[in-house]
Amino acid sequence: MHHRHVLAVAVTGVLLVAGTGATAPAGAAGTPVARGSPSVTALVVDARWGGHAAFDRLVIDVRGAMPPVTVHRTRTLHYDGSGIRVPLAGRHFLEVVLSPAAAHDDTGRPVYRGPRLLTVSLPALKGVALTGDFEGVVTLAAAFDAAPVYKTFRLHSPERFVVDIAHPVSCRD
Structure with a gap:
């Protein structure tokens, strides 16, 4: 023994x-x-949006495995790292935080091709901003005129994180 x-x-x-x-x-x-070895950190490469009959949709595209994601309401928006206020119009905001993640590759070059700060004219969604790519955390923000009622989910192949924001059904001629 x-x-x-x-x-x-x-x-x-x-x-x-x-x-x-x-x-x-x-x-x-x-x-x-x-x-040339691939990064093990998820890369946030795009954010896009669209309007539907009863909801607006924000989609965040990720290369690699989807990291943990949190979504929370906030009263104000600030850029990560600097603390400078984000000039995004709206009275209500959601922050979407992906971590561990990056919006740049291992050499520091940006891989994120979505909006940095953009006004959107949908029934619910009024703006989108990339507010952080700092110390392994990527933060995006969405702006609204009214308090958002939303649901989130993940889609695969390719990896995407989705936020659907409800709005009243409107008829279009």
């Missing part, structure tokens, strides 16, 4: 020493990242 214990300790020590680089996350201090 003693020999098995000694052998297990020795094997564990060898694996720890030999496998240090293999077990550290890519990009960690002292861990080389091969050029």
Whole structure:
């Protein structure tokens, strides 16, 4: 029994020493990242919107696995990192936070092609802004004149996060 214990300790020590680089996350201090290797961080590449008969839809396109996403109401909008107020028209706002995620690649080049700050003229949705790409967190904001009633869900192949915002049904001639 003693020999098995000694052998297990020795094997564990060898694996720890030999496998240090293999077990550290890519990009960690002292861990080389091969050029051209894909990022493990989800990349937020676009945000788009559309109007439907009973709801407006905001779609956030993600390359890679969908990270955890939170959506919450906020009274004011500020750019992440700087704290500067976002000049997005509206009285009610939603923040959509994706983390861990980035809107830039490993070299720092932007991959996000959606709006940075845009007024939208839909029944419910009045504006969209990218308010943060800072320290592994991507934040987008949506503006409304009235308090939004919304639901969220994910779509796959490709990965998308969807926010549907209800509005009164309107007849169009």
